[in-house]
Amino acid sequence: xxxxxxxxxxxxxxxxxxxxxxxxxxxxxxxxxxxxxxxxxxxxxxxxxxxxxxxxxxxxxxxxxxxxxxxxxxxxxxxxxxxxxxxxxxxxxxxxxxxxxxxxxxxxxxxxxxxxxxxxxxxxxxxxxxxxxxxxxxxxxxxxxxxxxxxxxxxxxxxxxxxxxxxxxxxxxxxxxxxxxxxxxxxxxxxxxxxxxxxxxxxxxxxxxxxxxxxxxxxxxxxxxxxxxxxxxxxxxxxxxxxxxxxxxxxxxxxxxxxxxxxxxxxxxxxxxxxxxxxxxxxxxxxxxxxxxxxxxxxxxxxxxxxxxxxxxxxxxxxxxxxxxxxxxxxxxxxxxxxxxxxxxxxxxxxxxxxxxxxxxxxxxxxxxxxxxxxxxxxxxxx
Amino acid sequence: xxxxxxxxxxxxxxxxxxxxxxxxxxxxxxxxxxxxxxxxxxxxxxxxxxxxxxxxxxxxxxxxxxxxxxxxxxxxxxxxxxxxxxxxxxxxxxxxxxxxxxxxxxxxxxxxxxxxxxxxxxxxxxxxxxxxxxxxxxxxxxxxxxxxxxxxxxxxxxxxxxxxxxxxxxxxxxxxxxxxxxxxxxxxxxxxxxxxxxxxxxxxxxxxxxxxxxxxxxxxxxxxxxxxxxxxxxxxxxxxxxxxxxxxxxxxxxxxxxxxxxxxxxxxxxxxxxxxxxxxxxxxxxxxxxxx
Numbered sequence: 001x002x003x004x005x006x007x008x009x010x011x012x013x014x015x016x017x018x019x020x021x022x023x024x025x026x027x028x029x030x031x032x033x034x035x036x037x038x039x040x041x042x043x044x045x046x047x048x049x050x051x052x053x054x055x056x057x058x059x060x061x062x063x064x065x066x067x068x069x070x071x072x073x074x075x076x077x078x079x080x081x082x083x084x085x086x087x088x089x090x091x092x093x094x095x096x097x098x099x100x101x102x103x104x105x106x107x108x109x110x111x112x113x114x115x116x117x118x119x120x121x122x123x124x125x126x127x128x129x130x131x132x133x134x135x136x137x138x139x140x141x142x143x144x145x146x147x148x149x150x151x152x153x154x155x156x157x158x159x160x161x162x163x164x165x166x167x168x169x170x171x172x173x174x175x176x177x178x179x180x181x182x183x184x185x186x187x188x189x190x191x192x193x194x195x196x197x198x199x200x201x202x203x204x205x206x207x208x209x210x211x212x213x214x215x216x217x218x219x220x221x222x223x224x225x226x227x228x229x230x231x232x233x234x235x236x237x238x239x240x241x242x243x244x245x246x247x248x249x250x251x252x253x254x255x256x257x258x259x260x261x262x263x264x265x266x267x268x269x270x271x272x273x274x275x276x277x278x279x280x281x282x283x284x285x286x287x288x289x290x291x292x293x294x295x296x297x298x299x300x301x302x303x304x305x306x307x308x309x310x311x312x313x314x315x316x317x318x319x320x321x322x323x324x325x326x327x328x329x330x331x332x333x334x335x336x337x338x339x340x341x342x343x344x345x346x347x348x349x350x351x352x353x354x355x356x357x358x359x360x361x362x363x364x365x366x367x368x369x370x371x372x373x374x375x376x377x378x379x380x381x382x383x
Numbered sequence: 384x385x386x387x388x389x390x391x392x393x394x395x396x397x398x399x400x401x402x403x404x405x406x407x408x409x410x411x412x413x414x415x416x417x418x419x420x421x422x423x424x425x426x427x428x429x430x431x432x433x434x435x436x437x438x439x440x441x442x443x444x445x446x447x448x449x450x451x452x453x454x455x456x457x458x459x460x461x462x463x464x465x466x467x468x469x470x471x472x473x474x475x476x477x478x479x480x481x482x483x484x485x486x487x488x489x490x491x492x493x494x495x496x497x498x499x500x501x502x503x504x505x506x507x508x509x510x511x512x513x514x515x516x517x518x519x520x521x522x523x524x525x526x527x528x529x530x531x532x533x534x535x536x537x538x539x540x541x542x543x544x545x546x547x548x549x550x551x552x553x554x555x556x557x558x559x560x561x562x563x564x565x566x567x568x569x570x571x572x573x574x575x576x577x578x579x580x581x582x583x584x585x586x587x588x589x590x591x592x593x594x595x596x597x598x599x600x601x602x603x604x605x606x607x608x609x610x611x612x613x614x615x616x617x618x619x620x621x622x623x624x625x626x627x628x629x630x631x632x633x634x635x636x637x638x639x640x641x642x643x644x645x646x647x648x649x650x651x652x653x654x655x656x657x658x659x660x661x662x663x664x665x666x667x668x669x670x671x672x673x674x675x
Contacts, residue, residue: 049498090498184645212645216604218594221391222639222647229384242500246594253512254387254519274502274595 033078034333040082042326043103045113045123046319050091051215054241054270055138056115058316060086061308063112065300066323068307075324078331084323089114096123104130110329110340112322115315116240117141118187124151133340135325137318140264141191145363150341152363154321154354156287158188158263161369162195165261165285166203168371168382173259175233177208181223181247182238184212192238192263200236208232217243220250228256237262237282245274252278259283267314269378282374283382287354288317289370290378294355296324311378321352387518388640389633394524396632397531398593402586402605403612403624404538405579411555411619412575415474418481419459420583420609421602422488427452427584428591428601429492432501441505449584456580457573459484465569492599501597508595527589534585535625538578542621551575555619608651615655617668626666630654 044063047056063084069075070082085108089096096114100123103111111127111134114120120139127134128148136144136153140161145151169175178200182193197207209230211223224247227235235251235258237244244266251260252275261283272279288294290301290311300320304312312320328350334343344363349356358366372379402424409417427448434444463480512519542548550571553561562568590605591597612631616623634654638647658666 051498051500053499211639214648216600218590218596218604219391219395221394222388222636223644225384225387225391226640226642226644246596249595253521255512255514 031076031078031331033080033331035077035330035335036079038080038335040077040080040330040335041106041108042082042084043099043106043108043111044084044086044319045089045096045099045103045111045115045119046086047091047115047119048086048088050089051242052091052115052240054268055315056088056091058268058313059113059115059137059319060088061304062312062316062319063323065304065307066320066327069303070327074303075327076331077327078333080330080335082327082330084112084326089119091116093119093122097126099123100126103127104132107337108132109335109337110135110326112137112319112326114139116186116188117144117191120144120151121147121187124148127151131341132337133344135322135344137322138264138315139188141187142195150344152344152359152365154325154352154357154365155264155318156367156369157364158191158195160364161285161287162192162263163199164369165263165283165371166196166199166205169234169259169261169283170203170205172383173234175205175259177206177230177232178234178236179209179211179227179230179232180207180236180238181211181213181220181227182236183215183240183243185214186240188263188265189215189238189240189243192265193236196236196238196263205234213239213243215240215243218246220247221254224251224254224256227251228254232258234259234261236260237266240265241268241270241274245271245279248275248279248282264314266374267379269311269313272374272376272378277376279374280376284372284374284379285369286314286372286379287365287367287369288314289372289381290317292355292370294353295351297353300353313378317353321350321354321357324352325350325357384640386516388636390518390520392633392636393629394520394528394593394632395636396629397528398586398590398628399605399608399612399632400625400628401531401534401582401589403609403616403628404535404621405581405583405586406609407613407616407619407621407624408551408575408579408582410613411621412551412572413464413468413477414619415464415477416481416610417459417464417576417579418478418606419463419484419488420481420579421606422485422492423452423455423459423580424583424587424590424605425597425599425602426455426488426492426587428587428597429496429501430584431588431591432503432597435503435505445585445588448588449581452584452587453577453581456576456583459580460573460576465572468572489599496597496599498599502595503592503597505592508592523592527593530585530589534582535621538582538621541578547571547574611652611655613665615658615665617665620665620667623665623667630666 046059048060063086087099096119117139124147133150138155140158183189266284267286329343334340349358360366371382373382430448431444463484464477467477550566554571612627616627631651634651635647638650
């Protein structure tokens with residue numbers, strides 16, 4: 001009789017823990033922290049329009065959802081009046097710089113964003129000079145956090161994700177040769193191309209062809225013809241969504257059926273929407289998975305779907321995680337721009353929809369990537 | 384691979400040529416660069432996208448958009464060029480005026496459609512590729528090449544065998560002499576703008592279909608290429624624009640085939656530069672520098 005009682009107690013204890021596990025500490029009811037009653041404004045820079053809008057719209061939606069959640073008590077800022085001032089940088093570097101000027105002079109305690117690494121290289125130095133902390137949510141190129149002592153990111157860098165992507169795909173596809181096509185005039189895509197090349201060679205893979213393009217290019221026929229002739233076992237894409245979907249589609253047009261994989265630029269459901277079935281099976285390393293078993297993730301996905309009628313992608317999840325991080329910092333008492341950088345540096349762990357996150361000494365996020373493949377309507381684990 | 388690359392270059396060159404003809408036609412007649420040509424290229428693509436979205440079939444939407452582009456060309460001339468012509472403004476002024484109109488057209492398109500990329504939902508765009516021996520291409524690419532060649536031949540016929548063509552050539556040769564011969568200058572210039580803009584609109588629609596992409600800034604890239612094409616072919620020469628378009632398309636493609644993908648644009652402009660050094664009037668340019 002003792003055993004069933006023990007199991008019953010264990011089951012009851014497990015059931016009692018479920019709400020904590022699913023909802024997570026960050027979704028507890030509003031508490032009164034050191035910043036209670038204070039108004040804390042966070043500046044958010046996102047490409048809501050323009051060529052990077054596929055990422056920026058998700059980010060804006062995530063911050064709007066976070067604002068709702070702050071009002072309803074699902075997000076706890078310790079009683080402070082935390083607001084997210086989301087501004088559209090329109091995929092324009094000059095607009096990014098202007099917004100950094102705005103947020104470093106208007107009393108914002110922290111800046112979240114911008115969307116692209118190249119934009120961060122332009123804008124982050126403005127924040128560094130103004131001693132305003134920045135947390136990137138989707139900047140993944142090399143050297144972003146090196147821009148200043150208060151530049152952090154919750155997004156996994158390509159250097160963290162790509163080795164895992166190669167290890168997993170090589171184990172499954174068993175490739176020996178690869179061709180790389182990447183944009184050589186964009187900080188992120190150039191990083192992608194360089195890291196993939198280095199890591200593939202390190203893994204013993206021979207690069208049989210390397211093609212470059214420029215952001216905004218539409219015709220990849222000549223490059224793909226050359227790649228096809230080189231007969232690689234796998235094709236690597238260092239591209240943002242707008243070019244990636246065209247490369248995938250035009251490769252299919254040329255009858256190329258080679259396995260494909262890519263970096264963070266492919267982490268958008270729009271790739272399948274635009275490229276169609278040709279995109280199915282393309283592998284991408286990611287920082288987040290929609291069905292991932294992280295604290296509060298399921299609830300976040302459901303609320304996002306309910307509010308917008310569409311599922312969040314990695315960019316939305318990372319932005320929401322940044323909002324959760326900001327709420328926790330404010331809850332713990334960081335209510336001014338002077339307090340934010342030390343608070344980020346001293347952060348032990350923050351519970352987010354990406355899982356528990358912390359920063360390493362280089363201010364990069366400490367987390368493990370997931371390897372996904374594009375399927376109709378989203379992503380699935382790559383096995 | 385070489386055969387496929389030549390085919391790739393041919394398709395790319397066809398669009399460049401079609402776009403550049405409109406550019407060069409206006410230059411040939413008025414001695415001015417119409418930098419709003421790329422905006423009309425873009426607006427025609429958006430018009431087609433809108434009409435298709437409203438339920439019109441492509442066979443109706445495309446001709447309506449092309450005609451609309453032609454009419455927009457006439458309006459452009461009436462607003463941006465005709466008043467300056469009447470005041471005998473120097474050639475730089477209409478150039479600036481055309482830039483202004485391009486910005487206005489772009490702003491209107493951005494206000495209506497936003498800056499995001501639009502896609503067509505036409506079944507045939509996803510059709511399986513066609514094969515001819517080792518060569519692969521799509522139905523859309525064939526339509527583009529066929530249309531480009533048909534419209535170029537059609538234009539050549541209009542220019543050589545019709546009264547309008549003769550009038551355009553006469554105005555291009557000498558505006559005052561043409562007027563003295565009884566040619567209605569304004570009507571001929573209006574017709575030139577109609578034809579040039581309709582061809583620009585056609586190029587915009589075909590480009591949008593080929594890459595299944597309609598964007599406000601879609602004309603920005605081809606604008607510079609078109610300029611290179613007409614300079615290479617000889618300013619004002621329709622034959623030059625056609626040959627120049629295919630040359631630039633081929634050079635770009637072959638640069639990539641030779642492993643110089645990152646340099647393809649630079650090589651295209653480099654070839655243009657070398658040809659201009661050897662032949663300053665371009666491949667088919669007849670104009671010579673006037674000396675005092």
